[in-house]
Amino acid sequence: MEIHAYLKQKLPALPTERDFSFARHTTIGCGGTAALAAFPRSGAETARLLRELSAENIPYCFLGAGANVLPADGRFEGVVVRFSRMDALVRDGNTVLCGAGVTVGRLLRTARAYGLGGAEFLTGIPASLGGAVTMNAGVREGHIGDLVTGVLAVEHGVLREYLPAACDFGEKQSVFQRGAAVCAVWLKFSSLPQSEIDRRLFTFRAARAGLPKGRSMGCVFVNPAGRSAGEIIERCGLKGAAVGGASVSERHANFILNRGGTAADVAALIAHVRRTVFERTGILLREEIKRLPGST
Numbered sequence: 001m002e003i004h005a006y007l008k009q010k011l012p013a014l015p016t017e018r019d020f021s022f023a024r025h026t027t028i029g030c031g032g033t034a035a036l037a038a039f040p041r042s043g044a045e046t047a048r049l050l051r052e053l054s055a056e057n058i059p060y061c062f063l064g065a066g067a068n069v070l071p072a073d074g075r076f077e078g079v080v081v082r083f084s085r086m087d088a089l090v091r092d093g094n095t096v097l098c099g100a101g102v103t104v105g106r107l108l109r110t111a112r113a114y115g116l117g118g119a120e121f122l123t124g125i126p127a128s129l130g131g132a133v134t135m136n137a138g139v140r141e142g143h144i145g146d147l148v149t150g151v152l153a154v155e156h157g158v159l160r161e162y163l164p165a166a167c168d169f170g171e172k173q174s175v176f177q178r179g180a181a182v183c184a185v186w187l188k189f190s191s192l193p194q195s196e197i198d199r200r201l202f203t204f205r206a207a208r209a210g211l212p213k214g215r216s217m218g219c220v221f222v223n224p225a226g227r228s229a230g231e232i233i234e235r236c237g238l239k240g241a242a243v244g245g246a247s248v249s250e251r252h253a254n255f256i257l258n259r260g261g262t263a264a265d266v267a268a269l270i271a272h273v274r275r276t277v278f279e280r281t282g283i284l285l286r287e288e289i290k291r292l293p294g295s296t
Helices: 003-010 043-055 104-113 129-135 194-208 229-235 263-281
Strands: 016-021 033-038 060-063 075-082 089-092 095-099 148-155 158-162 181-188 246-248 256-258
Touching (some): 003 016, 003 033, 003 043, 003 075, 043 148, 043 181, 089 104
Parallel strands (some): 060 075
């Protein structure tokens, strides 16, 4: 049975979209299409959806704001699970419960309105909370995992709560990268005057002002311990290196810009940078981005 017809039979109320475009829904702006996108509205609906897909061996992948991913060229004969309709945001004292689809920008605006500080280091990161928690998004001054007091996620079709110790947060990594779907997260803030929150927001906004403009995935590689991946790539003479329509940014060497290229162009350039850095320095850079199923 065709995927759309199957899901409509099993979950008739589930919002879906046929012929989903990766290029239109990712910041890198390339990639092909997927047979279907599904938009669960709760953790329970997510669990049911993933059980039904697994039962029929229908391939699927997760996509949040699309800011740190490289999709595939061509056609993905599967389901893209999107969390944009899971957008609840509830405050309880200094703790905020966020649905996976809440954007970082909306979280920061809400926190500021309530005089809640501590997450300003996330300023300017174009992510949803589900993706941010999965990737443990952050900068040198802090990562979102530092604020997490609990995560609600679906693993093997079962909705369960993870305490911080079970999340296995590390440098741009978490246990959720092994296939669990983040549905909601509890974050702990500190009470701060709005003037102090505004000062911090300004500081981090200014720090990001110099980052490259254009279609990118953000930083491609994780910084090695005590080192800057961008500086290492630059010292290897790779600024401006290009494959097809993809090129290493002249402004920040850990950014790859898409100027009309394909996912294959981007993937080939990533491989070239990684190989060249290893040959010249012995450092094997680890990718920070997530590759969606079928990416070259």
